[in-house]
Amino acid sequence: MKILVALKQVPDTETKIKVAADGRSLDPADVKWITSPYDEYALEEAIRIKEGKGAEVVALSVGGDAAKDVLKNALALGADSAVLLRGDGQGDAFAVAQMIAAYARDKGYDLILCGNKGLGGDNAAMGPMLAELLGVAQANVIVKLELGDGTFKAEREIESGSEIVEGALPAVITAQKGLNEPRYASLKGIMAAKKKTIEELDAAPATAGALISALALPPERPAGRKLEGDSAAQAQALIQALKNEAKVF
Amino acid sequence: MILVFCELKDGQLRKPSAEALSEGRRLADAAGKPLGALFAGASCAGSAEAAKYGADVILTAEAPTLASYSSDAYATVLADAVKAKGATVLLAAATAVGKDVIPRAAARLGAGYASDVTALSMVDGKLQAVRPVYAGKAFATTSFASAVQVATTRPNVFPAAEKAGAGATEALAAPAGDFKSVVKEILAKASGKVDLSEANVIVSGGRGMKDGANFKILEDLADAIGGVVGASRAAVDAGWGLPHSMQVGQTGKVVSPTLYIACGISGAIQHIAGMSGSKYIVAINKDSEAPIFKLADYGIVGDLFEVVPELTKAAKALGIGSN
Numbered sequence A: 001m002k003i004l005v006a007l008k009q010v011p012d013t014e015t016k017i018k019v020a021a022d023g024r025s026l027d028p029a030d031v032k033w034i035t036s037p038y039d040e041y042a043l044e045e046a047i048r049i050k051e052g053k054g055a056e057v058v059a060l061s062v063g064g065d066a067a068k069d070v071l072k073n074a075l076a077l078g079a080d081s082a083v084l085l086r087g088d089g090q091g092d093a094f095a096v097a098q099m100i101a102a103y104a105r106d107k108g109y110d111l112i113l114c115g116n117k118g119l120g121g122d123n124a125a126m127g128p129m130l131a132e133l134l135g136v137a138q139a140n141v142i143v144k145l146e147l148g149d150g151t152f153k154a155e156r157e158i159e160s161g162s163e164i165v166e167g168a169l170p171a172v173i174t175a176q177k178g179l180n181e182p183r184y185a186s187l188k189g190i191m192a193a194k195k196k197t198i199e200e201l202d203a204a205p206a207t208a209g210a211l212i213s214a215l216a217l218p219p220e221r222p223a224g225r226k227l228e229g230d231s232a233a234q235a236q237a238l239i240q241a242l243k244n245e246a247k248v249f
Numbered sequence B: 001m002i003l004v005f006c007e008l009k010d011g012q013l014r015k016p017s018a019e020a021l022s023e024g025r026r027l028a029d030a031a032g033k034p035l036g037a038l039f040a041g042a043s044c045a046g047s048a049e050a051a052k053y054g055a056d057v058i059l060t061a062e063a064p065t066l067a068s069y070s071s072d073a074y075a076t077v078l079a080d081a082v083k084a085k086g087a088t089v090l091l092a093a094a095t096a097v098g099k100d101v102i103p104r105a106a107a108r109l110g111a112g113y114a115s116d117v118t119a120l121s122m123v124d125g126k127l128q129a130v131r132p133v134y135a136g137k138a139f140a141t142t143s144f145a146s147a148v149q150v151a152t153t154r155p156n157v158f159p160a161a162e163k164a165g166a167g168a169t170e171a172l173a174a175p176a177g178d179f180k181s182v183v184k185e186i187l188a189k190a191s192g193k194v195d196l197s198e199a200n201v202i203v204s205g206g207r208g209m210k211d212g213a214n215f216k217i218l219e220d221l222a223d224a225i226g227g228v229v230g231a232s233r234a235a236v237d238a239g240w241g242l243p244h245s246m247q248v249g250q251t252g253k254v255v256s257p258t259l260y261i262a263c264g265i266s267g268a269i270q271h272i273a274g275m276s277g278s279k280y281i282v283a284i285n286k287d288s289e290a291p292i293f294k295l296a297d298y299g300i301v302g303d304l305f306e307v308v309p310e311l312t313k314a315a316k317a318l319g320i321g322s323n
């Protein structure tokens, strides 16, 4: 079985967002970069499948030099090899999907694992778009995955709880928190990763469909007020304010 | 045409779909185009309700093969309808199904996609979207390079406004079968309450709740004011038996209710990212310096174990309950 895992490098969740001089992107100064948390579940699942039934796991990222950190970490965690598709990072999720599809097509992947959304971009779109471009099955926001003989069974999170999706391999599966508990890299893994090289390729040309023209910070919320008195008085004041001022009720 | 993919639940138009339709009507008026509502399923009974929210045409793909949701089958229905009608805009609510099928349909149409948008407008005849990025820490204005323009609308943001439309009906062909993936079973959650992402009122508890059993007082308050209960990650990860589906924040649900009441939540950046889009925020915390107060419209410095039951009592006394 051959598994491809798509990993995106994203700003740490602690990041205070500053808009860059171009007015349309994130100012990268002082940003700490991490692997998107959902992609960690995707990678962990691939490694568990490899340990369970045997598989070749290829880690892939679209980006610049910095994205190599994400791939080095994936190698340390147990990926067999890693590929960096060099792109300028300017495209949208559709452009990324086209680049990964161009790379993965005809390589015989049985399973492509992604995060259900890239932290920050928050599109939750690359996986289903990739599935469509490759003409394969998809299952998104997955908290449980079982593989059969050329088939998969996955539990997917929905509004009312969850649902079971069944389909044929090859498939694109996007991971949600709960799928597994990602491991930490071992010293042995880190040492072994040092001996592996990251294959670097130019990403195939792609056409973005959605273009960000401006990035802005949300408006400041107006100053609020504290409600005084004992608990009963505070509770009364709040319910009255919500009813009469905010007109929530 | 502006086409809106709509969902039915128990034969009724889902509220997020009504919101998307209303927004579609507004855009259709601005663009001088007709509005189409698109339904798919084994039965589309109830689809006539779309006329109430301005649909000029109601398109239904009705077939036994569509009884269970299938990403590729539904994507085929959507993409074929866009092509058949020459639609330039495809919208849907950013629900579990919407977020699953719409990007797949967009890729088939070679179209740009803006997900979970909070504002839409027509600028020089083209769609423009505003969508939260970095979980609401910033907003990206997005335009489209493609002929077809696709977006999902965030639930609870766009008002569902009634405006009668002609509602002419038209049946569409449905795909025959042999789908790549299909939903086999729905594992329903016991409570049957609305999902956090669609809730109008949310009462959330954090580490200050001290134990999962104490969430009972939040349930009582939520019941009294017509809300549902959420949690911080610290509460979900504490081993109190709270499911991840309750988590609000950057790595949980991003919510935009009318009212968000944070109880025993400090207001970490990752939590705020998930709820700062709420219309009114109330914070109940014993630490007057807690960062959540910077965000709160109304703050109560106090012990939540005293304040929350008093709130429930006061709400009940007034006979409050929101929709």
Ligand SMILES: Cc1cc2nc3c(=O)[nH]c(=O)nc-3n(C[C@@H](O)[C@H](O)[C@H](O)COP(=O)(O)OP(=O)(O)OC[C@H]3O[C@@H](n4cnc5c(N)ncnc54)[C@H](O)[C@@H]3O)c2cc1C
Pocket (backbone or CB within 6 Å): A006, A007, A008, A009, A025, A036, A038, A039, A060, A061, A062, A063, A089, A090, A091, A092, A093, A096, A113, A114, A115, A116, A117, A118, A119, A120, A121, A122, A123, A124, A125, A126, A127, A208, A210, A211, A212, A213
């Ligand atoms: C300077 C700059 C300009 C930009 N301009 C635009 C713009 O005009 N329009 C726009 O839409 N976006 C723009 N972006 C952001 C864009 O490049 C995002 O990467 C893209 O939108 C998809 O990210 P996402 O996290 O939202 O994808 P999602 O669909 O949320 O990602 C889902 C999953 O897909 C996989 N994945 C996503 N991206 C990658 C990747 N790069 N490598 C490997 N796997 C990946 C991961 O598994 C991820 O969990 C810009 C970024 C920069 C730095």
Ligand SMILES: Cc1cc2nc3c(=O)[nH]c(=O)nc-3n(C[C@H](O)[C@H](O)[C@H](O)COP(=O)(O)OP(=O)(O)OC[C@H]3O[C@@H](n4cnc5c(N)ncnc54)[C@H](O)[C@@H]3O)c2cc1C
Pocket (backbone or CB within 6 Å): A013, A037, B205, B206, B207, B208, B209, B231, B232, B233, B234, B235, B247, B248, B249, B250, B251, B252, B253, B263, B264, B265, B266, B267, B268, B269, B270, B271, B274, B284, B285, B286, B287, B290, B302, B303, B304, B305
């Ligand atoms: C990668 C990453 C992702 C994350 N994603 C999320 C996310 O999606 N959502 C999220 O919520 N967090 C997330 N976090 C965690 C976040 O950083 C905080 O740790 C978390 O939000 C804290 O939860 P809390 O406010 O409940 O707990 P605390 O910060 O411990 O705050 C508890 C509060 O309760 C108050 N309190 C205690 N007792 C009482 C009482 N009797 N009455 C009144 N008040 C009382 C205290 O004063 C305190 O302010 C993430 C962190 C990381 C690193």
